[in-house]
Amino acid sequence: MTKKNKNLLVRPFLKWAGGKRQLLPEIEKYLPKSNDIKNYFEPFVGGGALFLNQQYSKVTINDFNGQLTNAYDVVKNNVHDLIELLKEHENNNTSEYYYDLRAWDRTNKLENKSRLEQAARFIYLNKTGFNGLFRVNSQNQINVPYGKYKNPAIVNEKVLLNVSQYLNEANVQILNGDYADAVKNASSGDFVYFDPPYAPVSDDKSSFVGYTLNGFSLDDQIKLSEVFKELDKKGVKLMLSNSDVPFIRDLYKDFKDTTKIVQATRNINSNAAGRGKVGEVIVMNY
Incomplete structure (x- = not known):
């Protein structure tokens, strides 16, 4: 059931409150x-x-969490375009840019974005928001403040590529x-x-x-x-x-x-x- 030689680059591509890496x-x-x-x-x-x-x-x-499972799906099926879009977010990363993207779910922009764009936004907000939290208000709008990190790991290209390869090789079924x-x-x-x-x-x-x-x-x-x-x-x-x-x-x-x-x-x-x-x-x- 498990690989005899694990790929050490297959690891979480998100920061996640309550994650089990330490355990x-x-x-x-x-x-x-x-x-x-x-x-x-x-x-x-x-x-x-x-x-x-x-x-x-x-x-x-x-x-x-549909935004989370969409991110897994895009990593599995469209990782190269995802990496390119994340690089754009990384190049534009500022507090103002963060709040502009965060506001997509306040201005009905989010529902008009592709699954790729939604996944890239989700990962970007996860890597640059405070403590990697996913938290929403009563209107299901993300309300995590900007994290003010000096060098957030927005594009971990090797991890994304290797996770994508594993999800495909193992034919991982992703449900929401x-x-x-x-x-x-x-x-x-x-x-x-x-x-x-x-x-x-x-x-x-x-x-x-x-x-x-x-x-x-x-x-x-x-x-x-x-x-x-x-x-x-x-x-x-x-x-x-x-x-x-x-x-x-x-x-x-x-x-x-x-x-x-x-x-x-x-x-x-x-x-x-x-x-x-x-x-x-x-x-x-x-």
Whole structure:
């Protein structure tokens, strides 16, 4: 399922809040053997750190964020034109230019742009916006301020080319929709990694609720645990990352014997309790 010799240039091409790059050494300790995996599913793909690192050969990725999944699709199918357009953005990069492009979703320009133009804008805003955040207001308009970085890596040409090559060679299926729909065909012998927006770590239940357009409520966390249990009954191998809080531990108490606790660093949180070293759970059914 994984390449014997991984391509080290196949790695995330986006900055992503909650990304798993720093946790990969821990996660890799607990992954199923690649020879035991028929198909791999990542229904909350985000920056894609795990699937790009593992370079599985039969992969379905999904995210609710259509701008994100469009970027993956354009990297897969039109990477050379994407690189050229990103170079234009890099040459024009200023605070004023950033806010002009950001305003596309405030002036109805965005819907009239090609998928290529939308993807290049998304990547440019990601690389130059504050902390690589994807955050929208109630009108689904990106509202992240300009990051004021001296030399942002807007065009990482080698990474984009190699990720494109991998997405094509592995025929990675890219979906944009509900995570439950993305895994509905998973069956015995398949492996699903869930990396949802995390449950809040503070008592007010309002901190760090996620990266999707509409957030991820506690009811959504309950629904996800039910999907997890249904897939478990089908013989699907499962792994899930989330906050190490009583609410999550209780949802997955049936898997407590195969749940691991790890420490991760979080810098993006509306509440100070969720910053710094924070406990995370890795729930598995194997």
